[in-house]
Amino acid sequence: MEWRNVVGDKADGNAMADVTPIVYVVDDDVSVREALEALICEAGWQACVFATAREFLSYPQSSAPSCLVLDVSLPDLNGLDLQQQLAIDRCELPIIFITGYGDVPMTVRAMKAGAIEFLTKPFGDEVLLNTIRNAIQRSSVALSHVAELQVLRERHGSLSTREREVMALVVTGLMNKQVGGELGISEITVKAHRGRAMRKMGARSLADLVNIAAKLGISSHN
Structure with missing residues (x-):
């Protein structure tokens, strides 16, 4: 499995205290993975990159604010099928789709299933970075809600x-x-x-x- 975890400074004040957000990337193109890894780390986030969906699924989950930058076309489980699987056990993870080609039905399916953006290559760095910032903010809010609910459940218990x-x-x-x-x-x-x-x-x-x-x-x- 190819993955790299690079820790940088916090990208913005929306992250949970003392926790650097994680941006997961799943793309079978090594040049895309390397370019996205460099961009993500330069922005101050952690980068975890994977060549296949299976590799990503086998990687331990983190409690840090995070998002997934996901290619649609993958050699094993495609991006849309991975999204469907994550909706069951990791529904709080925001997904940003990227693809070299896309059509309306594909985009509609992804967005209806909860994706926050569907970007067609090539796209500008700032477009992706702004989308990631939005996704991390959503993740941070979702994690706060999960933590609050856990406390309330314990109190009710x-x-x-x-x-x-x-x-x-x-x-x-x-x-x-x-x-x-x-x-x-x-x-x-x-x-x-x-x-x-x-x-x-x-x-x-x-x-x-x-x-x-x-x-x-x-x-x-x-």
Whole structure:
């Protein structure tokens, strides 16, 4: 497998603190790989280049903000098929397609599947660099959302069964008395469970708790 990982200074302030973004490149043309590697490293990002989709898939995933610059025509798994596979287990990875030729159906398929850009060779360096910056920003935001959701899930997991039940009913808009009627407990007990749930979830208000529940996909049936 051919890959090179070159660390440079952070390309911009959008990157996560102390983490250099990674730009993956998958292209079977060695001259293109080398040119893109040099361009990416000069911009201050890390570059990981691969000749085939299989090589890329076998490479360990990183938690750093990242994007994939992907050629459509590859010797094993083509770029569009790789995109489809990544949509299952790496949906947060932004994809920038590059190709020596392209047609409307191909472009439409790639964009509908979530690609952020479809560039036809030759393209200017700044066009690609600006697209990469946008992709890394998207990746950084997505990773922040994933981290936030993980924290919320852990907090929700710390709730007792009754606290979860009370929270699920409260966020639907029911009053404490109504929640008590649903669960067969007193209003005072509901208030106690509700207060503990809010503290554990880090909610400062009912509105906060409702927003948290929405992020977790919680309903009265959870």
